[in-house]
Amino acid sequence: MTSCWVIYNGSLTSDKFADQAHLVAEAAERAGVTASIMKNYEVTMDLSSPMELPDFAVLLDKDILLGYFLKSRGVPVYNDPAIIDLCDNKAKQYIQLAACGLPMPRTIVAPKVYPNFSIRDSGYFERIIEELSFPMIIKEGHGSFGMKVYLIEDEKAFYDKVESLRGIDFVFQEFIESSRGRDIRVNIVGGRIVAAMYRHSETDFRANITNGGQASPIELTAAQSQMALSASRAVGAIFAGVDLLFDDLEQPIVCEVNAAAHIRNILNVTGINVADSMIAYILQDLR
Ligand SMILES: Nc1ncnc2c1ncn2[C@@H]1O[C@H](COP(=O)(O)OP(=O)(O)OP(=O)(O)O)[C@@H](O)[C@H]1O
Numbered sequence: 001m002t003s004c005w006v007i008y009n010g011s012l013t014s015d016k017f018a019d020q021a022h023l024v025a026e027a028a029e030r031a032g033v034t035a036s037i038m039k040n041y042e043v044t045m046d047l048s049s050p051m052e053l054p055d056f057a058v059l060l061d062k063d064i065l066l067g068y069f070l071k072s073r074g075v076p077v078y079n080d081p082a083i084i085d086l087c088d089n090k091a092k093q094y095i096q097l098a099a100c101g102l103p104m105p106r107t108i109v110a111p112k113v114y115p116n117f118s119i120r121d122s123g124y125f126e127r128i129i130e131e132l133s134f135p136m137i138i139k140e141g142h143g144s145f146g147m148k149v150y151l152i153e154d155e156k157a158f159y160d161k162v163e164s165l166r167g168i169d170f171v172f173q174e175f176i177e178s179s180r181g182r183d184i185r186v187n188i189v190g191g192r193i194v195a196a197m198y199r200h201s202e203t204d205f206r207a208n209i210t211n212g213g214q215a216s217p218i219e220l221t222a223a224q225s226q227m228a229l230s231a232s233r234a235v236g237a238i239f240a241g242v243d244l245l246f247d248d249l250e251q252p253i254v255c256e257v258n259a260a261a262h263i264r265n266i267l268n269v270t271g272i273n274v275a276d277s278m279i280a281y282i283l284q285d286l287r
């Protein structure tokens, strides 16, 4: 009997992480796999002791070290921790997306500034304001549910934000006004589109459902499908939640790729359980 671990982060208190793990574990059981839901800290990464291991692991979290640990013990991990690592840092991810020539908002990766120092007087920030003007987006490297994405409207907000982000990876980004409060989420498994939804918010520039956005099923255009698939391919993600924005001609541009995409909202909106596709892909891959 095939066995798997479905791992989520036990330090997060919101129910949605456990819920996500249950969706995947139930799909595994439906496919005849014995699934154990594990909080990341329930696996002791003791480098000097052997341990009982599953046939594969689904890593729903960004505990990349746990992914590397399991791989070092020969456990296939989905998504590969290196991919989660790449996607979990939006700055790293944009470097990769740009290298692959994908259309995306104009993006400038912020330089590393040590927390106890400032480059305020260097002239650097004046150049950024000149290049992108207001409103612009500032996005932290690590962030989910739109929580670390800021719409910066003026100089005061800009300088307050950059000073508060010393020591943190982030990017400056062009604000795509034509996409204010709306985007498309596309869930991809193994290079195939499984489900998609249109998200829009009347109250926020971010379309994330967690920020009050509404979602509905959407039939993707060929251009949207191509763009989503190209973005997931560019970062090498087996499981991907690709966010697309609309440019001023309504054409798709890449907002970001999530390698640990949540699947509850898309299930509620479309009736499609992405977890079944994830498990089917893994079982095929392991054969
Ligand atoms: N450059 C941009 N111009 C206009 N809107 C943007 C831009 N970047 C992001 N947004 C909006 O903000 C939302 C959140 O941004 P993004 O998807 O990059 O981060 P996130 O949602 O925090 O990450 P995750 O999807 O991992 O939770 C997007 O869904 C989109 O609606």
Ligand SMILES: [Mg+2]
Pocket (backbone or CB within 6 Å): 145, 146, 243, 256
């Ligand atoms: Mg997003």
